[in-house]
Amino acid sequence: MLEVLGVDPESETVYAALLDGQAVAADELARAVGFPPTRVRAALRRLQSCGLVGRHHGPPATYVAIDPEVALDALLLGRQEQLHKARVRAGEFTERFRRAAADRDPAEVIEIITGAEAVQQRGHQVIRSAQQQLRVFDKPPYHANSELDPNQTELDLLARGVSVRGLYDAESIDMPGRVHLLRMWAAAGEQARVLADVPAKMALADDRLALLPLRPGSGPDPSPSFVVLRRSAILDALAALFEALWAVAQPLRLDGVQSEDPHALSAEDQLLVSLLTAGLPDEAIARQAGVSYRTLQRRLHALMERADANTRFQLGIYAAAHGWVNGAAHRGEPTADE
Incomplete structure (x- = not known):
C-alpha cells in the first residue's frame, strides 16, 4: 500500500508492528513479525531514512514509530513535488521529441x-x-x-x-x-x-x-x-x-548461491520453488532440477510442511511473502548496530 511512497511491503509490515507498542529492540520486533533479524534491521534502516522510525541508543538500541500523520504527510508532499517536477520534465521531453520527429525520415x-x-x-x-x-x-x-x-x-x-x-x-x-x-x-x-x-x-x-x-x-x-x-x-x-x-x-532464483541465514532455503530448494512458481509442470521441474519425480514430490511436500501450506497455491504465496523467490530477503545485510 505504501509502495507509492517508496516504502516496500516488508518495511511497511515492520512499521505497522511498531505502531502497536512502545519502543522495541530489533530482535524483539523480528519475533513479532516473523522475519529474520537481519531483514528487520535492514527494514528499520530504510524506515529511518524515510523518517518513519526513530532510534533510541541502547544498549540495546530500540526503535519507535514516528507519528504517521506527520511522517507520511512529509513523504506525500515530497512525492507530490517529485511528480510535479517529473511532469514538467516529461512535457519538455515530449515537445523536444515532437520537434525532432517532424523532421525525421x-x-x-x-x-x-x-x-x-x-x-x-x-x-x-x-x-x-x-x-x-x-x-x-x-x-x-x-x-x-x-x-x-x-x-x-x-x-x-x-x-x-x-x-x-x-x-x-x-x-x-x-x-x-x-x-x-x-x-x-x-x-x-x-x-x-x-x-x-x-x-x-x-x-x-x-x-x-x-x-x-x-x-x-x-x-x-x-x-x-x-x-x-x-x-x-x-x-x-x-x-x-x-x-x-x-x-x-x-x-527466478537460479544463481545457486546459498544464503548464510540458517532460515533460508538451500540452493537446491530455491531452484525448485523458482521453477514451481514459474508455472512449470512437475515433470519439467524434476527434469530441470536433475531429480526423480518421486524425489521432487518428497521435497515439495517438505517445503509445504515448512510453509504450513495445504496447497501449492498457499506454498507460492508463502514463498513470495518470505523472500524465497525474489532474492531480496536473505542478502546478509549489515545490522543497524554495525
Whole structure:
C-alpha cells in the first residue's frame, strides 16, 4: 500500500508492528513479525531514512514509530513535488521529441534484416551497443541451437557493469540444458523473471535500439527476418511494455548461491520453488532440477510442511511473502548496530 511512497511491503509490515507498542529492540520486533533479524534491521534502516522510525541508543538500541500523520504527510508532499517536477520534465521531453520527429525520415527509424547469419551478426551488434542496460524478451523458437548458446556477448556486458534483465517465456525454461545457462547468466549478474507467455523475442539496448522478429522463420521460407528500431514512439512503447510485464512477472532464483541465514532455503530448494512458481509442470521441474519425480514430490511436500501450506497455491504465496523467490530477503545485510 505504501509502495507509492517508496516504502516496500516488508518495511511497511515492520512499521505497522511498531505502531502497536512502545519502543522495541530489533530482535524483539523480528519475533513479532516473523522475519529474520537481519531483514528487520535492514527494514528499520530504510524506515529511518524515510523518517518513519526513530532510534533510541541502547544498549540495546530500540526503535519507535514516528507519528504517521506527520511522517507520511512529509513523504506525500515530497512525492507530490517529485511528480510535479517529473511532469514538467516529461512535457519538455515530449515537445523536444515532437520537434525532432517532424523532421525525421521514417526510413531512418526502421532497419530490416533477413537471413540467420545477418540476423545473428546484427543482433550481436545491437546487444554490444548497450551502455547502461539491456532488456530482453526470450521465447522459442530458436535458430541454430541458440538455446544452448552461452551468449558471450551478454556475459561481456555484465562484466563491464551493464544491467541486464531477461524476461523468459515459461516454455523456454523447459529446454534441455537451459537451467544450466540461466544459472550461469544469473551468477554473472543477470536478473531473470518468467511469464507464462512472453509476447515476442526482443532485445532493447538502453532506450536507443530494439531488435525483434518481423517474420518467425517458419513455413516454406525458414529464413528469419528481424527489424531494428531506433529512437521512436514505437521503441518507447516497447520499453513501456517490457516494464509493465516485468512488474508482474515471477522472479527466478537460479544463481545457486546459498544464503548464510540458517532460515533460508538451500540452493537446491530455491531452484525448485523458482521453477514451481514459474508455472512449470512437475515433470519439467524434476527434469530441470536433475531429480526423480518421486524425489521432487518428497521435497515439495517438505517445503509445504515448512510453509504450513495445504496447497501449492498457499506454498507460492508463502514463498513470495518470505523472500524465497525474489532474492531480496536473505542478502546478509549489515545490522543497524554495525
